[in-house]
Amino acid sequence: xxTEALHENETLASLKSEAESLKGKLEEERAxxxxxxxxxxxxxxxxxxxxxxxxxxxxxxxxxxxLCMDWCKDKRRIVSSSQECKVEIxxxxxxxxxxxxxxxxxxxxxxxxxxxxxxxxxxxxxxxxPCTWVMACAxxxxxxxxxxGGLDNKCSVYPLTFDKNENMAAKKKSVAMHxxxxxxxxxxxxxxxILTASGDGTCALWDVESGQLLQSFHGHGADVLCLDxxxxxxxxxxxxxxxxxxxxxxxxxxxxxxxxxxxxxSDINSVRYYPSGDAFASGSDDATCRLYDLRADREVxxxxxxxxxxxxxxxDFSLSGRLLFAGYNDYTINVWDVLKGSRVSILFGHENRxxxxxxxxxxxxxxxxxxxxxxxxxx
Amino acid sequence: MIExxxxxxxxxxxxxxPIRTVKSFLSxxxxxxxxxxxxxxxxxxxxxxxxxxxxxxxxxxxxxxxIFPISDHVLTMKDDGTFYRFQAPYFWPSNCWEPENTxxxxxxxxxxxxxxxxxELADYEAENLARLQRAFARKWEFIFMQAEAQVKIDxxxxxxxRKILDSQERAFWDxxxxxxxxxxxxxxxxxxxxxxxxxxKVKKSVYGVTEESQAQSPVHVLSQPIRKTTKExxxxxxxxxNTQIDxxxxxxxxxxxSLIAYTEQYMEYDPLxxxxxxxxxxxxxxxxxxxxxxxxxxSQQRVKRWGFSFDEILKDxxxxxxxxxxxxxxxxxxxxxxxxxxxxxxxxxxxxxxKRVEEIWQEFLAPGAPSAINLDSHSYEITSQNVKDGGRxxxxxxxxxxxxxxxxxxxxxxxxxxxxxDLLLAKKKGKSLAGKRLTGLMQSx
Numbered sequence: 001x002x003t004e005a006l007h008e009n010e011t012l013a014s015l016k017s018e019a020e021s022l023k024g025k026l027e028e029e030r031a032x033x034x035x036x037x038x039x040x041x042x043x044x045x046x047x048x049x050x051x052x053x054x055x056x057x058x059x060x061x062x063x064x065x066x067l068c069m070d071w072c073k074d075k076r077r078i079v080s081s082s083q084e085c086k087v088e089i090x091x092x093x094x095x096x097x098x099x100x101x102x103x104x105x106x107x108x109x110x111x112x113x114x115x116x117x118x119x120x121x122x123x124x125x126x127x128x129x130p131c132t133w134v135m136a137c138a139x140x141x142x143x144x145x146x147x148x149g150g151l152d153n154k155c156s157v158y159p160l161t162f163d164k165n166e167n168m169a170a171k172k173k174s175v176a177m178h179x180x181x182x183x184x185x186x187x188x189x190x191x192x193x194i195l196t197a198s199g200d201g202t203c204a205l206w207d208v209e210s211g212q213l214l215q216s217f218h219g220h221g222a223d224v225l226c227l228d229x230x231x232x233x234x235x236x237x238x239x240x241x242x243x244x245x246x247x248x249x250x251x252x253x254x255x256x257x258x259x260x261x262x263x264x265x266s267d268i269n270s271v272r273y274y275p276s277g278d279a280f281a282s283g284s285d286d287a288t289c290r291l292y293d294l295r296a297d298r299e300v301x302x303x304x305x306x307x308x309x310x311x312x313x314x315x316d317f318s319l320s321g322r323l324l325f326a327g328y329n330d331y332t333i334n335v336w337d338v339l340k341g342s343r344v345s346i347l348f349g350h351e352n353r354x355x356x357x358x359x360x361x362x363x364x365x366x367x368x369x370x371x372x373x374x375x376x377x378x379x
Numbered sequence: 380m381i382e383x384x385x386x387x388x389x390x391x392x393x394x395x396x397p398i399r400t401v402k403s404f405l406s407x408x409x410x411x412x413x414x415x416x417x418x419x420x421x422x423x424x425x426x427x428x429x430x431x432x433x434x435x436x437x438x439x440x441x442x443x444x445x446i447f448p449i450s451d452h453v454l455t456m457k458d459d460g461t462f463y464r465f466q467a468p469y470f471w472p473s474n475c476w477e478p479e480n481t482x483x484x485x486x487x488x489x490x491x492x493x494x495x496x497x498x499e500l501a502d503y504e505a506e507n508l509a510r511l512q513r514a515f516a517r518k519w520e521f522i523f524m525q526a527e528a529q530v531k532i533d534x535x536x537x538x539x540x541r542k543i544l545d546s547q548e549r550a551f552w553d554x555x556x557x558x559x560x561x562x563x564x565x566x567x568x569x570x571x572x573x574x575x576x577x578x579x580k581v582k583k584s585v586y587g588v589t590e591e592s593q594a595q596s597p598v599h600v601l602s603q604p605i606r607k608t609t610k611e612x613x614x615x616x617x618x619x620x621n622t623q624i625d626x627x628x629x630x631x632x633x634x635x636x637s638l639i640a641y642t643e644q645y646m647e648y649d650p651l652x653x654x655x656x657x658x659x660x661x662x663x664x665x666x667x668x669x670x671x672x673x674x675x676x677x678s679q680q681r682v683k684r685w686g687f688s689f690d691e692i693l694k695d696x697x698x699x700x701x702x703x704x705x706x707x708x709x710x711x712x713x714x715x716x717x718x719x720x721x722x723x724x725x726x727x728x729x730x731x732x733x734k735r736v737e738e739i740w741q742e743f744l745a746p747g748a749p750s751a752i753n754l755d756s757h758s759y760e761i762t763s764q765n766v767k768d769g770g771r772x773x774x775x776x777x778x779x780x781x782x783x784x785x786x787x788x789x790x791x792x793x794x795x796x797x798x799x800x801d802l803l804l805a806k807k808k809g810k811s812l813a814g815k816r817l818t819g820l821m822q823s824x
Binding site for chain 2: 010012015016018019022023025026029030033034035036037038041042045048053056057065075076119132133135151181183188189190191192193199207208209210212214223225232233234243253257259260267274275276278279285287293295296297298300305306307309310318319320321322323330331332338339346348351352362363364365366371372377379
């Protein structure tokens, strides 16, 4: 009873100041362990040779901005999603190039999801979604289903069949329900669970078959834009990034946040684990990418240049973790030397923002998707 | 960030780009810079080594609407003597312009009223005007009047000033109504829309026209009430911070060593750094690499990887099979089978979980279990309690124990075993066994 009374006497202000002083103490403790910079230790590492990376495949088929893509475990199939639009001004038709702000005159719009064999560039499946921006899509580990969602606030799973006559949309299963847009989704190690991130500020784990919510993750102060599952065989954690500039690491079992990082100066658009699972990288609207190590509980590297002034939308590591590929809103892809902190290469090719980027499961290539309606596979 | 750059570029005190008035035939071209000057400035002030990069950045700054070519609707930057002008801050994108089609109609209309060659409508503009005339047929008189009023206002301005303002106004429309085929840089990422400076999207008119019936935009309305921080939120934060302060962390030097070691170990496996053998399918168009990986015969390189960490062998189907076979030879395969069963349990749909929990308990842990695993009493106690609830994390504690046991004991022995060593040294089966053993002995001594 006495402790309760004590709690009641604490004002919001006194609690806030206690939190602030703890933050200061935490920073002090961490700073004690910051004895050297990663790039300094990495000076002894042999420099990488000249990089010649080219577009090896271009996938055309989306009629509008490609927003998201994911690789199948078979190393060659991919699923991609886009914002499509059919434009109609009441009784008036505009031609192919929509007038800016013709959005005002939409009578009907939809998004599209395509499954490709990116090696042959053949489209294998296509689904039209009854919502405009399909911002998230994922391939199931078995390769037999895909998940996607966006402005419909849902994540739906579509089984993939090879029967050309079968209507994919008919077998659709609605799994996740958020109260705002779906920004990211990922299957866990099986086809049976999906992890989602949403503009409603939460992440959630769902049972695919029943659609039941297994666990929810609260803590972000604004929209969650991205997530990535830890690559461990035994781990049950994942990292998420949001518009609150925070990256948070979660325990999937308890729903608790176990670590948090707040050094970015703007929205975090993308997070991806370093292959060992001991660290992760982030890409942000502040035009930088950063590396955070979980054991040091700290930011250990920042990848930036004076000439890079547009946000990084999407990041991924090469198989060894030596290279970090980052797609930017200035239409380019920058390749970073993770250890030395320097830029190894800049890749031109896309004609609009790069919105999504993933390295293939065996690391032989990476795929980028752009607002220029295309996807490119680079190697 | 762009605006800082643009401001700096125009500042002659700190080495900005030279802005001049250029004489041309019978007239003067006021307030221009050359493409080359801009590109040079970018290279010098933003430490850009490659002019291609500087040109790309310059083009983006132009496409966004901060600088524009005076004789072209297409907004790019060229590294030559082409003339560019800086956009007036009034027209900067940061002012959250979302000009209505009525404004655009007024603009195109007034252009037709002015008899100047340089103000003639381009083909696409003429088409747009025709469409707008059809769309706004009923209120065209109003638009026409507004256009006339604008022309009157313009006439009052000084000639040179007018040249500059006309071009800036044109550049503004080139951003908001781009040439067909050009990127529309005003398109927004819908996830970020609602947190803009102007979330209410108060539509201000470029020409001060107030509309009575604003067309309702069917753009997805994303409004989220901002939750106030409560005392509970802060208490949670304090608990979290205290946990973090007590966390044992590694020194940066150790972390750096670990990251470097991991990367160096895997670099030979990274196809984007060390060319894949026989070839990278994406580059050679030959899928030989993938065919080899599908076969049951693992390559030396793949076998070597199993030795990097316990997780590596667990990740690889072929590696797991080899390890299982080894454990069977030691009569301890129940450990791995238990671990695999628990992994599988976590992949089950919710409705099947309870059943699988019971099956695993019966097979591995119940008294008299056929594949009894060895757990310490504490772990056994926890697990038998968990089984009563039958959830997917029932065996977490037990699984962790068995994992550690296998890792420190069986896995270590497996790596030293003949079975593994033979694979590692790529010894072919069916050759002289005696000869092999001898070699093996010699190598291990």
